[in-house]
Amino acid sequence: MALFRRHRAIAALALAAALATACGSPAQDTAKATGTQDSVDAALKAGGSITYWTWTPSAKAQVAAFEQEYPNVKVNLVNAGTGKDQYTKLQNAIKAGSGGPDVVQIEYQALPQFALPGSLVDLNQYGFGAFQKDYTASTWSSVTVGNALFGLPQDSGPMALFYNKEDFDKYGIAVPKTWDEYLDAAKKLHAADPTKFITSDTGDPGFTTSMIWQAGGHPFSTDGRNVKINLNDQGAQKWTKVWDQLVQGKLLSTVKGWSDDWYRELGDGTIATLVTGAWMPGVFKSSVTAGSGKWAVAPMPTYDGQPVSAENGGSAQSVLKQSSNPALAAAFVRWLNHGNGIKPFIASGGFPSTTADLNSPAFLNAADPYFGGQQVNQVLTAASGAVAKGWSYLPYQLYANTIFVDTVGKSYLDGTAIGGGLKAWQASLVDYGNQQGFTVSAG
Amino acid sequence: MTSVLRPRRSRTLTAVMALYLLYTLIPLAWLVISATKTQPDLLSTPGLSFGGVFALFDNIGQTFTYDNGIFLRWLGNTLLYVVVGAGGATVLATAAGYGLAKYRFRGRQAVFAVVLGAIAVPGTALAVPTFLLFSRLGLIDTPLAVIIPSLISPFGLYLIWVYAVDAIPDEMMEAARIDGAGEIRIFLAVTLRQLAPGIVTVALFAVVATWNNYFLPLIMLSDPNWYPLTVGLNQWNAQAIGAAAQPVYHLVITGSVLTIIPLVIAFLFLQRFWQSGLAAGSVKQ
Numbered sequence: 001m002a003l004f005r006r007h008r009a010i011a012a013l014a015l016a017a018a019l020a021t022a023c024g025s026p027a028q029d030t031a032k033a034t035g036t037q038d039s040v041d042a043a044l045k046a047g048g049s050i051t052y053w054t055w056t057p058s059a060k061a062q063v064a065a066f067e068q069e070y071p072n073v074k075v076n077l078v079n080a081g082t083g084k085d086q087y088t089k090l091q092n093a094i095k096a097g098s099g100g101p102d103v104v105q106i107e108y109q110a111l112p113q114f115a116l117p118g119s120l121v122d123l124n125q126y127g128f129g130a131f132q133k134d135y136t137a138s139t140w141s142s143v144t145v146g147n148a149l150f151g152l153p154q155d156s157g158p159m160a161l162f163y164n165k166e167d168f169d170k171y172g173i174a175v176p177k178t179w180d181e182y183l184d185a186a187k188k189l190h191a192a193d194p195t196k197f198i199t200s201d202t203g204d205p206g207f208t209t210s211m212i213w214q215a216g217g218h219p220f221s222t223d224g225r226n227v228k229i230n231l232n233d234q235g236a237q238k239w240t241k242v243w244d245q246l247v248q249g250k251l252l253s254t255v256k257g258w259s260d261d262w263y264r265e266l267g268d269g270t271i272a273t274l275v276t277g278a279w280m281p282g283v284f285k286s287s288v289t290a291g292s293g294k295w296a297v298a299p300m301p302t303y304d305g306q307p308v309s310a311e312n313g314g315s316a317q318s319v320l321k322q323s324s325n326p327a328l329a330a331a332f333v334r335w336l337n338h339g340n341g342i343k344p345f346i347a348s349g350g351f352p353s354t355t356a357d358l359n360s361p362a363f364l365n366a367a368d369p370y371f372g373g374q375q376v377n378q379v380l381t382a383a384s385g386a387v388a389k390g391w392s393y394l395p396y397q398l399y400a401n402t403i404f405v406d407t408v409g410k411s412y413l414d415g416t417a418i419g420g421g422l423k424a425w426q427a428s429l430v431d432y433g434n435q436q437g438f439t440v441s442a443g
Numbered sequence: 444m445t446s447v448l449r450p451r452r453s454r455t456l457t458a459v460m461a462l463y464l465l466y467t468l469i470p471l472a473w474l475v476i477s478a479t480k481t482q483p484d485l486l487s488t489p490g491l492s493f494g495g496v497f498a499l500f501d502n503i504g505q506t507f508t509y510d511n512g513i514f515l516r517w518l519g520n521t522l523l524y525v526v527v528g529a530g531g532a533t534v535l536a537t538a539a540g541y542g543l544a545k546y547r548f549r550g551r552q553a554v555f556a557v558v559l560g561a562i563a564v565p566g567t568a569l570a571v572p573t574f575l576l577f578s579r580l581g582l583i584d585t586p587l588a589v590i591i592p593s594l595i596s597p598f599g600l601y602l603i604w605v606y607a608v609d610a611i612p613d614e615m616m617e618a619a620r621i622d623g624a625g626e627i628r629i630f631l632a633v634t635l636r637q638l639a640p641g642i643v644t645v646a647l648f649a650v651v652a653t654w655n656n657y658f659l660p661l662i663m664l665s666d667p668n669w670y671p672l673t674v675g676l677n678q679w680n681a682q683a684i685g686a687a688a689q690p691v692y693h694l695v696i697t698g699s700v701l702t703i704i705p706l707v708i709a710f711l712f713l714q715r716f717w718q719s720g721l722a723a724g725s726v727k728q
Binding site for chain 2: 081
């Protein structure tokens, strides 16, 4: 169902247009003030009102709980759109210099894009740097750019293998531990029942970057002004070697992720596995009711059998520079992701970033009836500790994602080597970055 | 016998028309049929067949109550934008088009060129500059940010202009002047009636454009409480994506059906005017 897809394309264009000017001058935020939480506590006591943009479904319950705890603070909750739609508005508000929220949800992949031009508040000035030990290493590094801290992590998406146990049992397929075994499972399943596929993938930038991440690749690096892109590094090559065989062997379902067909195929066993973030159980339970009792979770397959994972999705809450009360906004962020806001978040099916919550016995040992009583958080929490280190996204990742379909997406469509598409993607990204005032080098 | 009044039937043309009819009706049929299904049925049955349960009324109920009944609010917003925006656009286009057609004044040619040029610029291209302009004025995230740009309809102005040139004889205006009527009175009492088919055509264009307006409100508004239906439905549609996804495809579809009903009704009622308006200027008298 392509409802409104055209409009999203137009919105993406506008986003690119808005970015064209916004990204021109990465701000030199040299003041690395490390303050204390006193001003935040004072702002909380004084009260006031702030605006919070988010699309996360748990926000309503969280805001209600916060306002009950701090009756002198009013939080104006606004759902300004999911993902890209919200970023377009955020970028417009930043460009206009007003009209933005005080606190905003930003996905990890989009964070550098707003952090580097100096649109977000460095939370070190409120002493939030002290919270580092409370978060998983991967989420903390996702909100840190250079020495600055641009948000507190809320949900995280360490990747795991979600598989349809019914399919696997029926055709006597073993749960793959390595990508080679995954390939074999794909062939065996499709041979046994040609209507079934190991997974669906039509070319998705978030998935591709996460897979390169897991394979040990570091395709993007930046110090703010200089950007290096290498989408043909060892990690990328390792991943494309496996994935080329799946694409060219026509072993993947070609329904588009998150479409109505995709939800249907998850429910009826057509798609046998999903390699995705730890937030997926929430989606399964609310929207793939037909698959209840059939699915199970295993660690993500690896190249050498040693456990290693990557992050996929997940977001943080940040304070916008244009906020008129940044201390109060920071207080709200602290409550949300380092205080009482975490509980309602987990209750709504979210997967947290705080190690204490990830490792609490109640969380770890919860038997999930959707997954046939499996203690899925055992697998998922283990994944959160096994995320490969040193990853960073591009400072214009959102733009990169919009042109992914024209380059790598084409390789998928034509059944040619994904490496060729990655090369084309890289060339476009180098050109674009240089036009935007970055100094981009390839290789 | 074939004649001008009874043209010969063309099989090719009939076939082309039939194809076009299918092309137009099948998506509509899909939409209406899908609106009768529950979300699980929607995801498990083929598009053009009914689901196990007839859930149309249940879906309508849910559409109006989901997320604290925000759909009703969006419907109200759309009506506000249509009545004030499209209504205002029609009034302005009528007055200006008539004035340009019937009065000679300095700069008339320049206005003509500007209007023609304005028709050629797509609204989407102006959206970002308009946004920056409005943010200077502090109008972002208010209904005015959607209404004010909707008030301008160069195409409507041009249509009225062309229509007025033919529909209002200069002799009639002279007669009215001799009888002592002022220019305002001539406009309101004499010529408006003559212009009615043209006005209805312009109004319909403006209503459809405002009702379907998507991009402008998308970038102007961030508070869902001011969204029109188009942007609101897209927000529901986008909910199906990513971490914490909450697909409500059945509500998106039912909401879409509810959204097109008022337009269908408007067309059925105003059809007669619409047809005579379309033919405006096609025959030289």
